[in-house]
Amino acid sequence: MLTPESRRRDFPSLEGRAYLNTAAEGIPPPAVAAALAQYAADKELGMDGRVRHAAEWDAVRRLTAEFYGLTADEIGVCSCSSEAYNLAALALRAKPGDEVVVNDLDFPAGATPWLQPDSPAAAKVWRNRGGALRVEDLVPLLGPRTRLVTVSLVSFFNGFAVRLPEVVAAVRKHSPALLAVDVTQALGRVPLDLTGADLIVSSTHKWILASHGGGLVGVPAARAADWTVPAGGWFHLEDAFGPNRFEAAVSKPGAASFAVGMPNYPAVYAVRAALEYLRGVGVEAIDRHARPLTLHCLEEVRKLPVELLTPAEPEHVAGILAFKHPRAAELHATLHAAGVHVMSHAGRLRVAVHGYNTADDLERFLRELRAAL
Structure with a gap:
């Protein structure tokens, strides 16, 4: 991935183009296609293939x-991620009078x-x-009725990266709320320290280069009781086929309760x-390779006649600028x-x-953008 030789070997589809749209769709290496082919081969075994499916599940x-x-x-x-957040809404069991804090830089799935x-809970933005x-704008929104604060580690909209320790400290000091963190735009691109997060969610088709x-x-584990999904299904239940299965349904606690039905094994393999x-x-x-490229591009875009949406503070920059x-x-x-x-939506361009x-990809982008402007 980080040398000319490995790029040509692992990402042949990038030859001749500057692909700067991973925040929407990642380009999978050949190992992912091979894994999907292996799923197909294992599926042809019928029920005997389920042993191999389970091994992939455990590996993931x-x-x-x-x-x-x-x-x-x-x-x-x-x-x-959308399913994850809808299941989280079930697990939260919000009541009238409860409050949830969302934000206006988040992807719709989390908000x-x-x-x-x-929704019985009132949403604050x-x-x-x-x-x-x-963080000083978050604090006034927090209080004794706040049940949840949800935020992306890196915003899909403009790439703003929150300082998670500061958010955790504010939530803990000013409310009893749980903190949900979406890492879709960070996982696989920047090192993670998710200490203090009570729920972590990511999709799989962007920076980690897997499938949809x-x-x-x-x-x-300490939050398992808070995030146990009371949904119907079978895969996530303690005893889906026991003698009392039509008298009560008991979900496995915590993360296991989010797998409510037959797993999407092709995606698991990928x-x-x-x-x-x-x-x-x-x-x-x-990150050591890509971060300087991102910061250089941000600095050059600042010089152009565009409205920069990404704050120019390096400590809040990850892999996206808009x-x-x-x-x-x-x-x-x-x-x-x-x-x-690159991506375009509603007057916004995202890199x-x-x-x-x-470096050649970024110079090509900047050269073509200057010419187009």
Whole structure:
């Protein structure tokens, strides 16, 4: 991933293009395709294949635990981050008078379960200032009725990276709330220290370079009772097929309760291969390579006639930068035609820098963007 030779070997589809859109879709290495092929071969064994499926499931839980700083027993796998948050809303068992704090830099998955008309909890919005979520703006929203604070470690919108220890300290000091942290835009790209998070969620098709169809859930053992999902199903139940199965349904505690049905084993195989690949490269090595590229690009974009959405404070920058322009759609089309892939939405352009990106990719983007402007 970090050398010309390994890039050509592991990411041949990147030849001739500057792909800067990992925040939307990661490019999987060949090991992921091989894992999906292995799933197909194992599936052809019928029920005998389930032993192999279970081994992959266990491997994914162990690998995810390494990245999250937890144990395998504290990891669950569902189908996507949206499902994880909807199941979390069930587990929270909010009542009228409860409050949940969301923020305006978050992806909808983490915020919208508590914005539905039938949600009993009142949602408060932690609003950004200048593209940054300031802890001093969170504190007034916290109180004795706050049940949950949910935040992304890195914002999908503009790449702002929160200082998690500061958020944890504020939540603990000013409320009894649980803290949910979405690491979708961080996992596989930056080293993680998730100390103090009560619920950890990530999707699987972005920076970890796996497939769609996975949601990686972490629940520290001390919070298992707080995050036990009271949902129907079978895979997550203590005894789904026992003699009393039609008298009561008891969920396994904590992370295991988020796997409510038959696992999406193709995604499990893909995630195992992708996490093993990233572990082999090393997230610290990826960050050492990609961070200077991101900061250089941010500094150069600041000089252009665009509205920068990403705060220019290096300590709050991870792998994403974003800016607005009245002709964003036109700029996007021009860049794409020149082989430069970024994301465009509602007047916003977003650039994502991963370990397979190079200085040449960023210079190509900047050169084409200047010309288009």
